[in-house]
Amino acid sequence: MRGNTNRSSTRRLRAAVGAAAAACALTAALPGVASAGPTAGADGGGAGVERISVAADGTQGDDNSTGASITPDGRSVVFASSAKNLTADESTGGDKVFVRDRRTGQTGRIGYLTTLQPPVISGDGEHAAYPVQWVNDVRIRQYQVSTGRTISADCSAYSCNQPSLGADGRHIALVIRLKPPLTGQRIEVQDWNTGAKKTVATLDHTQVSRPSMSGDGRYVAYQDAQTKDVLVWDRTTGTASGPIEGPAKDAALVQLSDDGNQVVYVAGADTYVHDLRSGTSRLVPNVRGVAIDPTGRYLLYAPNDTSGPSLVLRDLRTGTDETVSTQPATAGTDAVSSGGRDVVFQSTADDIVPGDTNGKSDVFVRRLY
Template sequence: MSLLVSSIDVPAPRRRRSKRTRRAALATTLVLICALLAACDGHGVISIDDGIPGAQADGNSSNSALDRTGERIAFESSATNLVANDTNSASDIFVTDRTTGETERVSVASDGQQANGPSELPDISANGRIVAFESTATNLVPNDTNGVRDVFVRDLDTGTTVRASVADGGGQGTGDSEGAAISANGRYVAFYSNASNLVANDTNHAADIFVRDLVNGTTERVSVANDESQADSTSVTPTISDDGQVVAFTSSASNLVPGDVNLSTDVFVRDIAAGTTISVTSVPLGQYSATADPNISGNGRYVAFVSDGDNIVPNDTNNSSDVFVFDRDTGTTTRVSVASDGTEGNAGGFDAHLSSNGRYVSFSSWSDNLAPNDANGPYGADVFVRDNVTGQTSRVSESSSGMSGNADSHESDISRDGHVVAFSSDATNLVSGDENGFADIYYKLLP
């Protein structure tokens, strides 16, 4: 699902990524921009060929997700040459270990059988062992007969695949489930679903946010008010803290918190242990301000989100969507899609992701004034990283010589330790030898 900066409307419950969007026809080879790595060549750039040796990926790839240190990268691809015997003619989920260079297909059944339908939108645990994803395949687990999209979890160590979008007793959902986000230890999986039978008394006829405890085998609805009232409208795009106890999500519901009268989408945070739900935005009565696409820091303190409102922070005059970070401890909101000197972007920002401690945030923007030498204009999206401690904003999606990409870069993710950023790009000039005619996935090592 896509949630681009030009529209903050809640997307129809079908495609999402908070954890990570904008996947229009992206094909991938994994490329390392290791500008700060001594092992790199003189220009600091190494290309990693992720298909059959000597061949670049022959199909669309997108939506990368990083483990704690960025050593393992999960992504989706319709390429057929990333692993042997990929003959299902559908997109699959893969994990590449950038240290060993090995790539493994994740979207398979426990017996190794390949999926008979497309699999998309992965998320990965901190240690890179557990991968959650969504799929329409019916053969990844036994007795999958509901005919809808489900959320699955693959344990790379044990080679087992289980379905997460089920009720407490294991009953399969009656509606599509998607947008999986996994806790650091791989125990909890958040997702949104149109199913009405995952918990009791689900009668709102709208997509809700759920959290599955894979250890205890329980499923809980978290898109509820403090008094456990169910949302009166759609909730999507969940993101989960490292411990699995705090979930942020987008909702158009008006009854999750008192006084929600802005008639637009909002970002909410549910503290499962405390049983509380809050909104991360508060604007004057009668004013409009749509917010969406959250990403929560691993420690659960910070929530990054996108808003097209000019009333979130003072002096917002760019008439564009921006990226903000909300501090749950202090109740303050900061705009982060700005230059190092505080200059606001001259075009929209979107797709934000936080490091575990909330210090670093990666995001995409069409602005050409956030970093020096941005020569692709206000219509070419770039990926940036903002250091919330030093206030420095730097561009990530550039060649080793500092050249701007000649096409859009987006769909960023940042490792939990804040030292690796991955992103997708249609550019052909970020590394030499990019000749597959598709967009690629890149990653860059940060100090």
């Protein structure tokens, strides 16, 4: 940890506020999953590391677990795993999608996954979305945790992938690859309730565009990987602005914050956090941005210098850093809960928590205060 002068009192205050918010959260139980005792780390049990890719009784997964996202309140984590022992009724191999409720200790399987992208979870923990193979194409399945209801996004043009969910799961941003003889892709926002669709952008190539949607579904950040630009679409105007990095840089999108105000992108060896309100960008040099918390204050990054920690969380307001993992570890977008309290990551290291003997990649959450 570097530069944490006068930080402990701030951490204690935020911990009290976060615990109060978690106590008031309304979350429905996963259907068909045996309940386990509460997990201390999810309800203000203090700083530490918790392994997420475990069964309700704490049994470690018997195969690799990866690709996790966490809700803003830190309660629910969705992840992919090919383990066969995380739920009592599971016996098949292959990649599957699981949701872990850190407060109750429940782990539930919600579907099967292709290897294209990891699953994502809505801000309220009520919906998860993930790509599934369907005959000769790929579709996006959206799952409602409390009811088990599923729908498939409308991908009639061909295949769809790269989902991003809003706070309540009503809106989903995704990429649709056009059907031959047409080429290219279309980025869309679809409405779970009405089925309405809005086109964000149409690109004449199929390089990764990484749509990232704000919590209210108003803004979608995306990249044009061919021109190496990052742009932001506004649903109220139906137009996109950008490139936000300006004409002098080649940029790759990392993530849009949940409030829709901060866009993280990488240019060369550096990371930038762009404020859409002021139009200014903050430089975080010699690091690769990984994720930003929903408020836009905390940046998770991987240092380019591999001799130190593998993942670090920076408070952009104070400039202070906290180490998330000193062992080799990786994370994806939506990896940080609100206020930088929790960070979800994956690692094959066997000494992050006691009793890690499976020799596989596991999913962990580090609670920082």
